[in-house]
Amino acid sequence: MIEAKTRAWWRATAALCLGSFLVFINLYVPQPLLPGLKDAYGVSTLGVSLLMSVSTLSLAFALLVFGPLSDAIGREAIMRITLLLAGCLSLALAFAPTFESLLLLRLLQGFVLGGLPAVAIAWMGDEFDKPALLSAVGLYIGANSLGGISGRVVGGGAAALGGTTAAFLAVGVMTVVGCVVFWRLLPNSKAFTPKPFQFRQAATDLLSHLRSPLLLAAYCLGGINFLIFINQYSYITFRLAGEPYQLAASSLGLIFLTYLGGTFGSTVSGRLAERFSPGGCISAGVAILMVGSAVTLANSLTLIIIGLTINAFGFFLAHSLASSWVGRYAQGARGSASALYLVFYYLGASVGGFWLEPFWRWSQWQGVVVGSWLLLCVPLAIGISLWRFERRVVRR
Incomplete structure (x- = not known):
């Protein structure tokens, strides 16, 4: 088991906090862009708000899928692959030709964004002893809110420079680069025992x-x-x-x-x-x-x-x-x-x-x-x- 404040603990905690940050920066980046997207695509306030709604809806469904699935096949692969897919989908959002395609991409992105939140704390429960777990969870939740704030700030700032395309590109590039760091930092599981679903x-x-x-x-x-x-x-x-x-x-x-x-x-x-x-x-x-x-x-x-x-x-x-x-x-x-x-x-x-x-x-x-x-x-x-x-x- 990984003990608190050791080098292994810092490395694993940094990886999971980075992953959490990247999840929520992707989830919330469209929110300050809604007025601009409403005008660009000629949709109603309710219609453009669906960009947030469909992603949170599919994320909720993903929690019920990835949690039990991770008990059977392991947790690292789910976190790594879904995080990479989320970044790729942000890059795709930058070039969505229609509002319908934008909405579909957000639906898919919400689902893959559910991969890390569904299993991260379970991974910590497997690998960390109790004091290490309590310390890591506090930092992990703090990264959630920081990612949410950053998604809106980065999205709004990038949009001011290059429009909504620039906002999605900025977050997509950040996520892909961050995913490489996440893959390297996250240790392989040593205490996980698979069990049939x-x-x-x-x-x-x-x-x-x-x-x-x-x-x-x-x-x-x-x-x-x-x-x-x-x-x-x-x-x-x-x-x-x-x-x-x-x-x-x-x-x-x-x-x-x-x-x-x-x-x-x-x-x-x-x-x-x-x-x-x-x-x-x-x-x-x-x-x-x-x-x-x-x-x-x-x-x-x-x-x-x-x-x-x-x-x-x-x-x-x-x-x-x-x-x-x-x-x-x-x-x-x-x-x-x-x-x-x-x-x-x-x-x-x-x-x-x-x-x-x-x-x-x-x-x-x-x-x-x-x-x-x-x-x-x-x-x-x-x-x-x-x-x-x-x-x-x-x-x-």
Whole structure:
């Protein structure tokens, strides 16, 4: 087993963090480009938003495929091959002749981008001892958010210089070069033991998780929260690209630096949960997301940025605690329980445009905020019910 802070640990952790960074830079690069792509291809706001939706949808499906497959054939090959394919697909996106071909390529890219997230932590569980695993997972998750931010910033900056083609080319080249480094850094597995895939057992585990009210509540909460959070960022780009702001793609990419508020939210979530309660803090996170949405109604660009930062803090506070809730209350098969949380999480992201689009058509950004508030009442109620459950357990 690889021990923490050894040379082998640093090498493996660096490889997985690099891989995670590359996955999320590819997933989110189109987001600041949506207004430009809408005009270039002559599609609606809902149509161009599908570039994000189809990739998160296929990524969610990929999690259910690659996880069990890796138990049978190994994990390194899945991570290496899917990461390389993701980079090649970004290069292909730069030359997509029609919107339909662009959409198909994003669908395929979302699927292959699911390869590394589906198996990376399982690889660490095989190869690292417990202290090494805990240290590595924290860095790995940090690379997720850094990749998400970088995808928007790099995409927006490259588009300002050479259009959307340049954005996809820049990320594609970065991914292919990074993939070469990833292949060289990632050690070959030494502790992996293959086991045949048993469909019946896997299906039984998933159904048992879905029958658990405590897990299903966390799944729905995470999915709805992400539905609102990530799709608000898509629609805010349309608002800020128009009058009176008229922000270029490079400036729209910088808007996503507000994600750093979420980094702080994730960091303090554990300490807040210890002082108060996980259920109470989840409810507070949803409420903060609702408050941040209200702040974005201001006409001041500064207040809009503050509101988005508040949103990120509230969302990641709730998300961190909801995902840990799953690990705490899953009765066996915790790996599939956590994977199912991510499936709901990305499914939420993929259908968000269909929920918010009618509100956008009704009253532009004000409509999006109203639609957000209406739906966020559901996770708020779920969070309060989890908080009440905890109080009942303590009283016993």
